Every structure is written in C-alpha cells, then in structure tokens.
Amino acid sequence: MLKKFHDISDRFSEHDLFLTFSGPMSQDLMVEIGAILKIKMKLEGASFATILKVFSILVELNQNIIHYSAEKVTDLQNSKAEVSAGCGIIAIGKDEDRYIILSGNMARNRDKERLVHKLKQLNGLNEEDLKKLYLERRKLEPEKESKGAGLGFIEVARKTSQPLEYDFSNIDEQHSFFSLKAII
Amino acid sequence: MDNLIIEATKYTPKIVFDAGTHLLEIKGETYPENTAEFYAPVFKWLEEYIAKLQNEAVTVNLEINYFNSSSSKVLMDMFDKFEASVKEGKNITLNWIYDKENESSFEYGEEFQEDLEVLQLNLVEK
Numbered sequence: 564m565l566k567k568f569h570d571i572s573d574r575f576s577e578h579d580l581f582l583t584f585s586g587p588m589s590q591d592l593m594v595e596i597g598a599i600l601k602i603k604m605k606l607e608g609a610s611f612a613t614i615l616k617v618f619s620i621l622v623e624l625n626q627n628i629i630h631y632s633a634e635k636v637t638d639l640q641n642s643k644a645e646v647s648a649g650c651g652i653i654a655i656g657k658d659e660d661r662y663i664i665l666s667g668n669m670a671r672n673r674d675k676e677r678l679v680h681k682l683k684q685l686n687g688l689n690e691e692d693l694k695k696l697y698l699e700r701r702k703l704e705p706e707k708e709s710k711g712a713g714l715g716f717i718e719v720a721r722k723t724s725q726p727l728e729y730d731f732s733n734i735d736e737q738h739s740f741f742s743l744k745a746i747i
Numbered sequence: 748m749d750n751l752i753i754e755a756t757k758y759t760p761k762i763v764f765d766a767g768t769h770l771l772e773i774k775g776e777t778y779p780e781n782t783a784e785f786y787a788p789v790f791k792w793l794e795e796y797i798a799k800l801q802n803e804a805v806t807v808n809l810e811i812n813y814f815n816s817s818s819s820k821v822l823m824d825m826f827d828k829f830e831a832s833v834k835e836g837k838n839i840t841l842n843w844i845y846d847k848e849n850e851s852s853f854e855y856g857e858e859f860q861e862d863l864e865v866l867q868l869n870l871v872e873k
Contacts, residue, residue: 590780594757615813615851622778622815629780698862701823714816 580656580665587636587648593625600655609662613747616722617655617662620745623715624666625653632668633738661724662747670741675731678741685716686726693721719745748799751792759785760811766796769805777822778815786821793825797832805837810844810873812852819855826859830866841868 575583581603584596597618604614632649651668670678688696697717720727725746731739748766755761760775779785807829814822829839843856856870 590758611848612850615849619813619815626778626780626815626817694858698858701820702827702862714820718816718819 575654578654578656579658579663580654582655583653585652587650588625588628588632588653589648590626590629593622593629596625596653597621604662607657613662616747617664620664620719620722620747621653621655623719624664624743624745627715628653628666628668631670631674633671634669658746664745664747665742667740667742669734669738670731672733672737672739675739675741679729679731681716682727682729682743685720688720690721693717697721723747748795751789753789762789764789764792764796769803771805771807772810773808774810776813777811777818778813779818782815782817782821786825790825790828793828797828797837800832800837802836802838805839807839807841808844809842811855812846812849814855823859823862826863826866826868830863833866839866841866842871843868844871844873846873 582596582600584592600621601614601618604617609617628651629649632651634650636648636650649668651666654665656663656665685693685696697714700714700717716727723745728744728746730742732742733739750766751762751764753759753762755775758776758778758780760773760777762773764771809822811822826841829841833839843859845852845856853870856868860868860870
C-alpha cells in the first residue's frame with residue numbers, strides 16, 4: 564500500500580500537478596485550497612489576471628463537484644445542504660507556462676449525453692460567441708437540472724485558452740467517472 | 748423600515764442597505780455554496796424597500812472583486828429589478844466600483860452595462 568502511495572504521488576509530479584485533493588469536498592475546504600493556490604501562484608510570479616482565472620475555474624469546478632457529484636457524503640441526522648459534500652478529485656498543475664486544472668467525479672449516465680452536448684457546444688465557440696452565450700443565459704431562467712445559474716461551464720470555457728478536454732469512463736450501468744481538463 | 752446589514756465572510760460580501768440614507772452597498776467577494784439561499788433575504792428586503800420608494804434618490808455602490816457564475820446571475824437579477832423600478836420612474840443610480848489593478852472587474856462592469864437598457868451603470872475607479 565505505502566509503495567503504491569508513493570507511486571501515486573510520483574505520478575502527480577510526473578504530470579506537473581502541484582496541488583491535488585481527492586475525497587469529500589466542501590465549500591470551506593475549497594476556500595482554503597483557493598487561498599493556498601493564490602499564494603503559490605503569486606510566489607511563482609503569475610499575473611493577477613492569471614491568478615484570478617485559475618481561481619475562478621477552481622471555484623466553478625469545485626462547486627460542480629459539491630453540487631453534482633453522484634458520490635456524496637451526507638450527514639443523515641441533518642440532510643440540509645451544508646452538511647452534504649460531493650466527492651471528487653481536483654488537481655492543479657503547470658505545464659511549461661500554462662496552468663492546468665483537472666477535476667473528476669462520479670456522474671450519472673443519464674446526465675452524460677446532456678453534458679457531452681454542452682461541452683461540445685462550448686468547444687465550438689470562439690471568445691466572442693462564448694461571451695454572447697454567457698450574457699444570454701444570464702438573462703434567462705436556469706435549466707431545471709441546474710442548482711446554480713447554468714453558467715459554470717461557460718465561465719470555465721471563457722477563461723481557458725484551449726478547448727475543454729473531457730472523458731467519461733464507464734463504472735457501472737448507472738455511473739461513469741467524469742473528468743475535465745481546463746488549460747488556462 | 749429596518750436596515751439590512753450582513754457581515755462579510757470569506758466567500759460572501761458585506762452588505763449594508765440603509766433605508767434611511769438610501770445608500771445600498773455590497774462590497775467583497777461572492778461565491779457562496781448556495782447562492783439562492785444566501786441572497787433570498789437580500790431580495791426580500793429589496794422588494795419591500797422598492798415598494799415603499801417614492802422619488803428619493805437611491806445610490807447603489809457595488810465593489811465586487813470576484814463573483815462566481817451563480818452570483819453573476821443573482822447580480823443580473825438584482826440589476827433587472829432596479830431597472831424595472833427605474834422604468835416605473837424611481838430614481839436609482841448604480842455605481843460599479845472597480846480596482847485599476849484588476850482588469851476583469853472593469854470588464855465585468857462593462858458586461859453588465861451591455862445588458863441594461865435604461866438603468867445607468869457607472870463604472871467608477873476605486
């Protein structure tokens with residue numbers, strides 16, 4: 564087990580991932596990850612604008628895990644949202660001069676088609692069209708599946724320099740592991 | 748009516764809505780876990796306040812360095828509410844206070860401006 568653990572750590576380093584978290588995610592945890600991320604990026608000399616972009620993507624992807632992960636830890640004594648944490652994995656790295664953020668979580672297969680459709684659509688749009696879509700959607704009522712404004716992925720796409728990479732690995736009949744990579 | 752005062756947290760802004768001076772201020776960052784829940788009392792207060800408004804000059808100052816996508820939607824909804832009141836003849840000035848060091852905060856203000864028709868959103872340097 565310990566040998567494997569070292570392998571896991573090594574593999575994160577091989578992929579230039581300097582900050583990783585896997586497990587139940589909460590709002591407070593996300594805030595702290597964001598705080599240390601900002602400090603690290605500042606020390607590396609990243610510009611204010613880049614730090615804000617990476618931080619924004621971290622927040623959107625993290626809140627997606629909290630809200631939409633199909634794997635949840637819930638306090639059965641108190642089913643209020645505050646004590647329910649979605650499980651997932653977040654990794655932040657730097658590949659030469661570009662920051663990358665990876666997120667992963669269990670997703671329901673029934674949501675796969677909708678997500679793929681959305682991500683394909685976003686990847687087909689340029690900066691100006693993404694802005695237009697963002698402003699349009701902001702004026703509308705959110706989609707019924709959304710717990711926020713339905714703007715999260717558009718926000719992420721607007722802050723990345725390359726198309727979003729994504730993958731669904733089948734787990735069982737109902738679930739897949741959904742991974743997303745954003746390059747800033 | 749009572750003023751609305753909500754203290755800032757790490758991920759929610761300080762909100763001070765003063766019904767006496769007609770100065771409404773939001774300052775800080777906004778990316779709560781449950782945006783609708785956090786802003787529900789703010790909208791409730793606003794509805795009551797706007798309903799009682801006559802022709803007093805209202806100033807809304809917003810100094811928001813960062814907002815997540817769901818807060819962006821909430822801010823838009825709030826501006827739509829102000830805009831509807833302006834269309835009914837209310838006197839509301841909206842100031843978007845941006846930090847020169849933070850280019851995005853200026854752009855965010857511009858993007859809100861694009862989506863408003865009669866409500867004037869002033870971009871004010873901090």
